[in-house]
Amino acid sequence: MPELPEVETTLRGIKPLIKNSVVRSVNVRQKQLRWPVTPRLVERITGEKILDVKRRAKYLLISFRHGTVLIHLGMSGRLRILPLGEPVRKHDHVDVVLTNNSVLRFHDPRRVGCVLWVDGDPLCSPQLAHLGLEPLEDAFSGQTLFNLARGRRTSVKNFIMNGRIVVGIGNIYANESLFRSGILPSRSAGRISLNRYRRLVVAIREVLIEAIYAGGTTLRDYATVTGEPGYFDQALEVYEREGRPCVRCASNIRRTIIGQRSSYFCPTCQR
């Protein structure tokens, strides 16, 4: 899935095309996603104007007069804007048809994403209420991360992938930012110095911003709204590079499992 850069790229792609548009109809072909797509969603947005499109963590928020549609792309989700009449392909689960004759189409083979209606303030919804810091905002700093890590025994990789601490960092960018800051992913979060957390925060920001600039990372099936691939996968330094030489010291990149996810690191550069 789409981690933060891919969601941000999707946001920038769809927002100018759908903001202030009016929904003509909604077609739900497969309602069984992470949570069911409800008749209430269809009823609440049909005939209504899209007032704004935003991002919080890896969720896209499409706001309407009476509430918000939360879209999460899960592991394999994709959103595209298409002209009306574009043929439906396998796993094209939901269409939001706009009165300007374009269609916002949700596609998700693995169906762990969602298209969810929430009434009232979306930030109070169960999905968003407990989310942590946005990594590109000022409140996310080495000092804050260090403070939050006090007493934590979990690995630093699990820690920065925990959405209650900081959002948007998935498996790819966790691996990449730990490599850039020279921190071993298995190291206990509570036993890392303030200075190292400062370096980690810089690395996280750099990696995310560079990935957004590159249009995201294209692995397997991710693509931007226009169908263009992202190019950040060419810049990956450790992710899926097991057994290949480290770009800095030429040691073999190693792979291990942390929190049931593949973790890649350089045994020489990372401590």
Next chain:
DNA sequence: AGTGCGGCCTGTCCGC
């Protein structure tokens, strides 16, 4: 309270 794990789905790849 913090942590680890199983589960949700489908698709792809690899070894036999």
Next chain:
DNA sequence: TGCGGACAGGCCGCAC
């Protein structure tokens, strides 16, 4: 060619 298993960008809910 077919089959089973491992694995894939996330995150919820539950047991300890």
